[in-house]
Amino acid sequence: MIATIFGAFRVKDIRNKILFTFAMLGLYRLGSYIPAPGISTSALSDIQQNFGGAGVLGLLNTFSGGGLGRIALFALGILPYITSSIILQLLQVVVPSLEKLSKEGEVGQQRITQYTRYLTVGLAFVQSIGYVFLFKSFENQAGVTLIPNFNIGKVFLIAISLTAGTVLLMWMGELITQRGIGNGISLMIFASIVSRIPGGLQSWWNNPSQVFKVMMPFIAFGVVAAVVFVQTGERRIPIQYARRQVGQRMTSGGQTFLPLRVNMAGVIPVIFAASMMAIPPTIGQLIGQNKVHSFWTKLANFLSPGGWHYIVGECIMIVVFTYFYTAVTFNPVDYADGLRKSGGFIPGVRPGRPTAEFLDRILARLTFPGALFLAFIAALPAILIARTGATFAFGGTSILIVIGVAIDTMRQLEAQLKMRNYEGFLK
Numbered sequence: 001m002i003a004t005i006f007g008a009f010r011v012k013d014i015r016n017k018i019l020f021t022f023a024m025l026g027l028y029r030l031g032s033y034i035p036a037p038g039i040s041t042s043a044l045s046d047i048q049q050n051f052g053g054a055g056v057l058g059l060l061n062t063f064s065g066g067g068l069g070r071i072a073l074f075a076l077g078i079l080p081y082i083t084s085s086i087i088l089q090l091l092q093v094v095v096p097s098l099e100k101l102s103k104e105g106e107v108g109q110q111r112i113t114q115y116t117r118y119l120t121v122g123l124a125f126v127q128s129i130g131y132v133f134l135f136k137s138f139e140n141q142a143g144v145t146l147i148p149n150f151n152i153g154k155v156f157l158i159a160i161s162l163t164a165g166t167v168l169l170m171w172m173g174e175l176i177t178q179r180g181i182g183n184g185i186s187l188m189i190f191a192s193i194v195s196r197i198p199g200g201l202q203s204w205w206n207n208p209s210q211v212f213k214v215m216m217p218f219i220a221f222g223v224v225a226a227v228v229f230v231q232t233g234e235r236r237i238p239i240q241y242a243r244r245q246v247g248q249r250m251t252s253g254g255q256t257f258l259p260l261r262v263n264m265a266g267v268i269p270v271i272f273a274a275s276m277m278a279i280p281p282t283i284g285q286l287i288g289q290n291k292v293h294s295f296w297t298k299l300a301n302f303l304s305p306g307g308w309h310y311i312v313g314e315c316i317m318i319v320v321f322t323y324f325y326t327a328v329t330f331n332p333v334d335y336a337d338g339l340r341k342s343g344g345f346i347p348g349v350r351p352g353r354p355t356a357e358f359l360d361r362i363l364a365r366l367t368f369p370g371a372l373f374l375a376f377i378a379a380l381p382a383i384l385i386a387r388t389g390a391t392f393a394f395g396g397t398s399i400l401i402v403i404g405v406a407i408d409t410m411r412q413l414e415a416q417l418k419m420r421n422y423e424g425f426l427k
Contacts, residue, residue, distance in 0.1 A: 008413055014181070021180035024172050025191045031074040031168075032067035032192075036161045038154050039071045039135075043144035060278070062398055065192030071135060071146075073165040076124055078188050079275075081170050084119040086272060088112055093328055117170065124166040128159035181416075182409035190405040193398045219384070223377065227403045230373050233262040235366055237359070241344045258335075260363060263370035265325040267400045270378050272325075273317035274397055277310060311382050315375035322371035323364075332359035374400070 008014045035041050061068040064077035092098045092112075101108040132147070132155050139146050147154060169188060176184025204216055236257040336356035345351045349358045378397055 005413075007417055011417070014413070014416055017179065017181050021176050021182065021184075021187065024176050024180065024184070025187060028074065028169065028172060028188055028191060029065060029195060031165065032065045032072050032195075033070060034073050036071055036073055036075065036158050036165075038147060038158050038161075040144070040146055040148055043139075043146045044070060062196060063189055063192055065195045067192075068131075073161060074169060075131065076127060076162050076166045077192060078166070078169050078173060078185050080124040080127060080166050081116070081120045081173070081185060082189075082271065083275065084116045084123055086268060087119065088116050089325075089328055120170060121163060121167060124163040125159055128162040129155065131162065132158050182405070182412055186401075186405045187409065189401055193402050223380065223399060224403060226373075227377065227400060228407070230262055230370065231400075231404055231407060234259040235262070235362060236260075237362065238347055239339070239344050240347050241342070258359075260330075260359075260366055261370075262366050263322075263374065264330060264363075264367070265322045265370070265374075267374075267397065267404055268325055269318045269321040269371070270374055270397045270400060272321050273314050273378070276317060277314050311379045315379055318375040318378060319371040322374060323367055326363065326367050330363065332356040332363065335359065 008018060035044070060077075060079070063079055064075055067074045067077060088098070092102050098112065098115075101111050135146055136150060147158070170185075173184030173188055176182070176187060180187075204213065207213060236259055239256050239258055241254050241256075333356045336352060336359065339345065339355065340351040346355055346358065349355050377400060
């Protein structure tokens with residue numbers, strides 16, 4: 001890996017892409033420290049304790065790189081765009097017009113991307129309004145005035161500022177994807193999580209438990225190794241192509257393979273489950289302890305992050321959504337049909353429907369251990385906290401995202417290096 005990084009800096013084109021990526025990520029981190037207009041900066045330090053820990057706000061604050069705790073311009077981070085992308089992908093299964101667009105090549109994908117941007121703006125604006133009232137509810141707990149002269153105009157100003165910050169991040173992420181290295185949206189979340197590593201190291205070093213200090217590095221190394229092993233694990237299905245005539249030329253058959261990953265859904269199920277489980281506690285915290293809304297308050301307490309009910313509910317949602325998202329991203333029937341049309345087949349399996357059933361059976365067996373692993377990694381910090389009483393700066397979701405993005409970025413970097421160092425037959 002180190003050799004790949006040094007080799008990348010020797011190539012001018014790749015070096016410029018890497019520097020451009022770092023510049024965009026630097027601007028993103030800078031915007032996470034600029035408070036939104038209408039917020040009292042002197043009162044921020046008194047309410048930041050509400051954004052720590054392993055709760056819902058702590059998770060959202062991690063994804064925004066601490067911007068939510070500072071109520072910065074980039075407080076929402078890039079999560080509204082990710083949520084919109086997931087919604088559009090799910091709608092392609094149930095809405096025929098969107099499914100037709102997804103099969104129209106680059107033009108259809110551009111239309112879907114445009115719809116995703118529009119939905120991102122709407123979700124960001126609604127979420128911004130909800131956060132404004134959530135910030136306002138912290139004033140009574142901290143005994144400070146966070147939003148002076150609170151009125152409709154002030155709410156609209158803060159909501160528009162936070163929405164504009166999300167739109168700017170969306171544009172910066174697309175710029176990184178086009179002109180930099182790796183996926184811009186994923187790298188922004190990666191940078192947000194990595195920026196909290198110094199605080200996590202300080203929390204680990206200042207922990208009074210000596211057993212925790214000694215065991216934590218081994219636990220972290222084991223989790224990282226397990227995540228890398230599962231994320232890179234795949235089942236290779238052999239594919240054989242028969243000889244056939246294309247025009248006036250006879251093409252020779254060949255053999256390749258179809259890589260089916262153990263975890264084809266990536267970290268999307270974990271993010272989706274965490275978002276869904278965050279809704280009841282967020283509503284309960286926003287509404288407060290009013291007797292009229294006692295149901296939401298009881299539900300929020302019942303599903304409070306870190307509790308056993310929350311852990312069990314999140315694990316079930318992760319397993320279910322892993323199967324669902326895998327079925328959305330990989331359709332065995334469509335793949336079997338395309339394989340048959342191109343003259344390919346799986347040795348020992350008849351083309352057509354038997355191939356689709358074979359792939360579906362293999363995929364179901366692969367997805368089950370992958371889903372259980374995702375659920376285990378997501379629940380591991382809460383289990384360790386319950387057993388040891390120690391606090392963890394990072395959850396399982398953060399570790400999965402960091403390692404997944406790092407592996408994907410390194411693969412893209414290696415691919416670009418191989419493409420530029422390739423020597424043809426004529427050289």
